[in-house]
Amino acid sequence: MELSGDDIFTQFLKDEGVEYIFGYPGGAVLHIYDALFRQDAVKHILVRHEQGATHAADGYARSTGKPGVVLVTSGPGATNAVTGIATAYLDSIPLVVITGQVTSAFIGSDAFQEVDSVGITRPCVKHNFLVKDVKDLAVTLKKAFYVATTGRPGPVVVDIPKDITDPNIKIPYEYPASIELRSYKPVVEVQAPQIETAVDALLSAKRPMIYSGGGSVLSNASNELRTFTRQLGYPITQTLMGLGAYPDPDPLNVGMLGMHGTYEANMAMHDCDVLFAVGARFDDRVTGDLEQFCPNAKVIHIDIDPASISKNVHVDIPIIGDVKQVLVELSNAITASKREPDAKALKSWWKQIKEWSSKDCLRYDRNSALIKPQFVLEKLYEVTGGDAFVTSDVGQHQMFTAQFYKFDEPRRWINSGGLGTMGFGLPAAIGTQLGNPDATVACVTGEASIQMCIQELATAFQYSTPIKVINLNNRYMGMVRQWQEFFYESRYSQSYVEALPDFVKLAEAYGHVGMQIEKPEDVEGALKEAFAMKDRLVFMDFITDQKENVYPMIAAGKGHHEMHERELA
């Protein structure tokens, strides 16, 4: 088949099984847009800002497990996409981002809408490519999908100069069904001796702790993690990125750990003698002070990325490999060993954990005349039957969602954990809804975050994505305000969000349904009403308590046993 570069592009996406491409047209990609116009296999979702395109593709990828695909033009198109690319990079999300580039002959001449996209994105991609010859186009795209989706996933940028997609130059095209790179071998054999050593350490533990992260979700290892954890009966804590891989609620699940983790999870981390880290990367928001992190624990760490091992915390027993495969091998090895966990030690360990749990560290004032954000999330959980995909922006509302929405399946909790990108939630919800057309999708946000990508309400209208936006409106950048209260003697410098729009009218202006909820007693009814509107986006503006804080909290640089707790009258 003889095709020109623009048709090779669309034909390749079709052959690769790409369902959606999130993008925004511009000069350097007009040949490609013309080719998109000529076909209907790949559906293009027109966003209103390139950052929205990357987040929407990201939400699609996180919720479906398939790579998200983005198409933007050169220059500002590419730079606008950078925040979304970095967001995906920090959370290891597979994206293929195609950036248009000025015509090859103009590269380096400061041409109109020219930036060095490969240079700008280099530090925040898994890899990137500049296509220099149309003959390389299909193979380069294949490499991009291969690199993005294998090993530790991540975003890959392909920069395509305009002349590469010239409709007048035709070359033979054949879909490269598979590809090999001599410099990139993502499949690793698990080392059997490491499995043996790990099993021995696990079964010798007196105070074991399982610490599971985003890798368990990315590896689709949820079932294996459940089997493994239940086989041992050990307590499990999950990171912000890992929520849902192991179900919540569950008797073995002690909740999230880290800065806003539960008291029992953090105390158990501090006191454990064997830490089993699975697909987690010892992020500073999880570890707190590294000097005081799990001071008495032997650390076992499973990760597909060797560079994650002993990066922040010394690992005693590293196991490099795919989480899913390693967990299966560990479960089998435990069975084969015919050994049992130390029942007596485990019993007293659980007794200790139950004591910590009895503190009820997530308690809050349920008699408040103001709407408490925690209450909205509890009701959201009830009204959706715990069955929704929930995206969030970044801040207090994100932490409240992690604490109060009990995720019992992986890929349901979609948030920017690593980069902490405000503006992520709404476009991510659009991508999530497109990838899961029959599912219930909620976007929990705040009045500050939502305004960073609010233009995507138009995209949501155009593609009829019936998202429910839960806007926890406390008229403050809540997390900034909380830190200013704790660490800057309540000097609320620039954290008050003044001149807020009327969100109800704004939602209506975009063609959606708007609601404002001011009283606790109206919360449940409003949620029920909104979620009953199956085919409409409903923007719910909850006027919440301005001074609510997220507890428990470990201040940055403190140890797991040094938590701030809520004091209730």
Next chain:
Amino acid sequence: MQHIISLLMENESGALSRVAGLFSARGYNIESLTVAPTEDETLSRMTIVTSGSNEIIEQINKQLDKLIDVVKLIDITANGEHIERELMLIKVQADTSEKREEVKRQADIFKGRILDVTDTTYIIELTGEGSKLDGFIKAMDTKDILETVRSGATGITRGETCLKL
């Protein structure tokens, strides 16, 4: 401590900036970096001299290995016996007969070669380990040194261990 890391990478444009970018982005030390094509035209060989604690060196090795363009890597220092060489060209003032004699004598002691002679200057070529080149510079009178240029270290393991595909 100081480590010499050698790597083979795909001879693609931008490969060098991936390595340089990694060092600056992660705050690693980079003392010298040399890169040149190999007998296989699809591959470049890079030699990096860096320093840090054992943990940092381990991370540097892992992070370099993780770069998609890096085909193979060896930490020459950690691998034991190896040969290290660096080239230096140094231009010195040699405008009196005493200076000319002194420079000539030092060059002989350090097994250097005089490549260029004018009425007032000598250019000397020296190869060796970095410490030897440092030693020659020390042996010269600072005010007589007009210019130095050093290639940065390259290295190769002794014996059968090889960095090749």
